[in-house]
Amino acid sequence: MRPLRRLLPLAVALAACRGEAPPPREFDGPSAFRYIEQQVAFGPRVPGTAPHRRMAEWLESELRPRADTLVVQRWTHVTTKGDSLPLVNFIARYQTGAAQRLLFLAHWDSRPRADAPTSPDSTVPVPGANDGGSGVALLLGVADVLKRAPPGIGVDLLFVDGEDYGDFTATPTDVLIGSRYYAAHQVAGPAPLYAVLFDLVADTDLQIYQEGNSLVGAPEVVNLVWETARLVGHGGTFIDTPRHTLIDDHLELQKVGIRAIDVVDFDYPAWHTAGDTMDKVSAASLQIVGDVALALVRREQ
Numbered sequence: 001m002r003p004l005r006r007l008l009p010l011a012v013a014l015a016a017c018r019g020e021a022p023p024p025r026e027f028d029g030p031s032a033f034r035y036i037e038q039q040v041a042f043g044p045r046v047p048g049t050a051p052h053r054r055m056a057e058w059l060e061s062e063l064r065p066r067a068d069t070l071v072v073q074r075w076t077h078v079t080t081k082g083d084s085l086p087l088v089n090f091i092a093r094y095q096t097g098a099a100q101r102l103l104f105l106a107h108w109d110s111r112p113r114a115d116a117p118t119s120p121d122s123t124v125p126v127p128g129a130n131d132g133g134s135g136v137a138l139l140l141g142v143a144d145v146l147k148r149a150p151p152g153i154g155v156d157l158l159f160v161d162g163e164d165y166g167d168f169t170a171t172p173t174d175v176l177i178g179s180r181y182y183a184a185h186q187v188a189g190p191a192p193l194y195a196v197l198f199d200l201v202a203d204t205d206l207q208i209y210q211e212g213n214s215l216v217g218a219p220e221v222v223n224l225v226w227e228t229a230r231l232v233g234h235g236g237t238f239i240d241t242p243r244h245t246l247i248d249d250h251l252e253l254q255k256v257g258i259r260a261i262d263v264v265d266f267d268y269p270a271w272h273t274a275g276d277t278m279d280k281v282s283a284a285s286l287q288i289v290g291d292v293a294l295a296l297v298r299r300e301q
């Protein structure tokens with residue numbers, strides 16, 4: 001993702017609290033945390049490299065027994081430079097026939113260059129504990145729950161490839177590749193009620209502010225998610241104030257009419273540096289976001 005230097009003068013109405021009792025805790029933060037460890041152990045999951053291939057095999061093997069149906073989208077992306085990248089999206093589907101559906105997504109690739117302005121060495125890849133690793137771990141933790149306790153509505157967990165490959169300004173067709181591919185090749189059937197993108201959700205110092213392009217494209221979904229966070233006791237982490245505005249995978253879904261938002265803690269000093277490592281992420285933070293994701297599923301059923 002890439003930040004935009006523009007602040008949006010948006011007044012976001014707070015949805016009224018419905019006074020519902022919080023649902024029981026289903027998501028297992030510590031076991032989801034181990035999914036970050038496993039990903040980081042592969043090495044940076046940069047498209048075209050062996051760790052990327054091994055990660056794809058592992059992800060498929062984890063998802064197949066957990067999903068009702070697993071859709072695998074494979075294609076070759078030719079970069080601006082002319083390199084051919086083998087890419088793959090995975091869609092773990094639950095209640096495949098259900099007309100009412102939610103879509104959760106995360107990117108599973110890692111960035112080939114640690115080229116943040118603060119990075120001391122832009123030639124090395126990003127380890128991606130939080131950037132990529134956390135979103136995947138969150139969705140795998142959700143998959144564990146939905147396997148044990150199937151949802152009353154349809155749920156699709158989308159793992160997109162190639163989010164972070166290129167330069168967001170110089171080579172915009174070499175980023176957000178998997179979400180753009182998914183948008184053009186959606187699974188047949190009813191569109192999701194809304195979509196939530198998760199990234200950078202395991203920072204040990206977690207604060208999730210509302211994201212500007214989400215507030216423009218799907219403000220009612222932002223309200224729903226932040227209200228849900230408050231209802232399950234995580235209103236201290238999900239802060240209902242806009243902060244950053246980001247170019248991220250949710251925009252590719254918004255372009256095809258999906259009400260998509262970004263749940264992201266962009267105040268992460270290790271972002272796009274070689275310091276995006278296990279010591280910067282925590283099970284407790286994953287637990288918070290996992291609780292909210294499951295509550296979103298359960299409140300629709």
Ligand SMILES: [Zn+2]
Binds near residue numbers: 001111131164272
């Ligand atoms: Zn990134």
